[in-house]
Amino acid sequence: MLLIDLARTSAAVAADSARLAKIGHLAELLGRVKPDEAEIAIAYLSGELPQRQIGVGWASLKDLPQPRLAATATLHQVDDLLSRIKAQAGPGSQSARKTMVTELFASLTGPEQTFLSRLLRGELRQGALDGVMIEAIAKASGVPSAEVRRALTLRGWLPAVGAAALGGGVEALRAFRLEVGRPVSPMLAQSATSVTAALERLDGPAAIEWKIDGVRIQVHRSGDTVSVFTRTLDDITRQVPEVVEAIGALPSRDLVLDGEVIALREDGRPAPFQVTSGRVASRTDVDSARRTTPLSMFFFDALRVDGADLLDLPGAERQAALAANVPAELVTPRLVTDEATAGETFFADAVRSGHEGVVVKSLHSPYAAGRRGAGWIKVKPRHTLDLVVLAAEWGSGRREGWLSNLHLGARDPETGGFVMLGKTFKGLTDELLTWQTERFLALADGPTDSWTVTVRPELVVEIAFDGVQRSSRYPGGMALRFARVLRYRPDKTPDQADTVDTVRALMI
DNA sequence: TTCCGACAGTGGGGTCGCAAT
């Protein structure tokens, strides 16, 4: 199969807004792909690469060569070249990559260049990724989509699952099992504004657990071999020796656990997320990193214990297996209750202890990996500030033509000016985008370039956020975490906006 | 007919390691 076939299908998928039509286009292509090309086709058309990443990003794709007129590149040719690009290493590798990318693109037509460039930048923008591809695979192979999802949960890599479905149907999919040492797709959580609201949704007693502000880990143990994976199934075993040792010391020699790893301060309170993140990312001198910033771990689920797969069991039973096989100090603190007041108290305690909040979990739901099922619901406290819009950036994609991304400032009583604390594009409806674009253009004042419009600091906007972090990027030395717009405050003037001192007091 | 679950898109701040400058 040729790359142009995929490029054409992708363009057709993008052109139709109806999901069923997208599924139709994708299924049609999957119907004519050869078995040995299926993984590549599924990966590309769901926005992924068989190589996962190849060290090429937007900067390497800035100026592409002239396109050719004849489309001849096959999927295998492109895939081989991407593998060779990925394999470059050491001094000179970056320019070697760039040369190879240029050569590759010089052999492609315009539509192929557009498709591959978007794919490599991780911006396919065809309105179809894994979720739609699952349905397309189901349609093309005549298999229920639930079977595809189940296999994806266990295998964690859709191209492999899709190729199996196309080649061997339901039987091939049912052959996928939880394999110790190979990560499964992690279960994710929805969110609610309060424990009370979360409990109402679950109806009946539920487990409420601390939400630890660290890095998600999935730990596999088979005999003496321990492997640790992140939420995106990256292998970080070498970076977290504490986890390897702790798991290696347990009596059970066959385990798959789900949990969180975090750096705690000496007083036992959590270090800022930045500290944990930096520690987990450290690869070159793990020993010294470990001495200065030791990691602790909290497990909250057991997917396999001593030969028994637990994914399909109710939450309460998996929890019992966890408690029976992992010492209490390694288990996330939890409370089982159906009383809202008890739950809210537990939540308040978690937050007072420095944690992110809680996750409310159904006692009945299976480990529904990869789907944001209603089984887990996270609850976090929300801070708000009234800040001033300093500038706005033009949006892209469906936000093209709208001023989208806001620069936010807090009032500085010392100077009478404003100190930028970060940006946000979240929480804006199309109506609000239209309104603010018009308003900002009327307020435009100061340096303006092709993507930023500076405005007179006159608009006050109420911003929700999760916390204040240390920042080397912004002049105040702090930045908001997960900032989003709640509403504009036309009733407020900039001199009534919150001050940098208020923000500083919130920094941990 | 209305409601709501699932998905994709649109970007946010931070860190590390490496190659280039």
Next chain:
DNA sequence: ATTGCGACCCCACTATCGGAA
């Protein structure tokens, strides 16, 4: 020595489609 880049860690929110109710 510093900077730019890629890859990841954490993520919230709205619009939309289409099946469920």
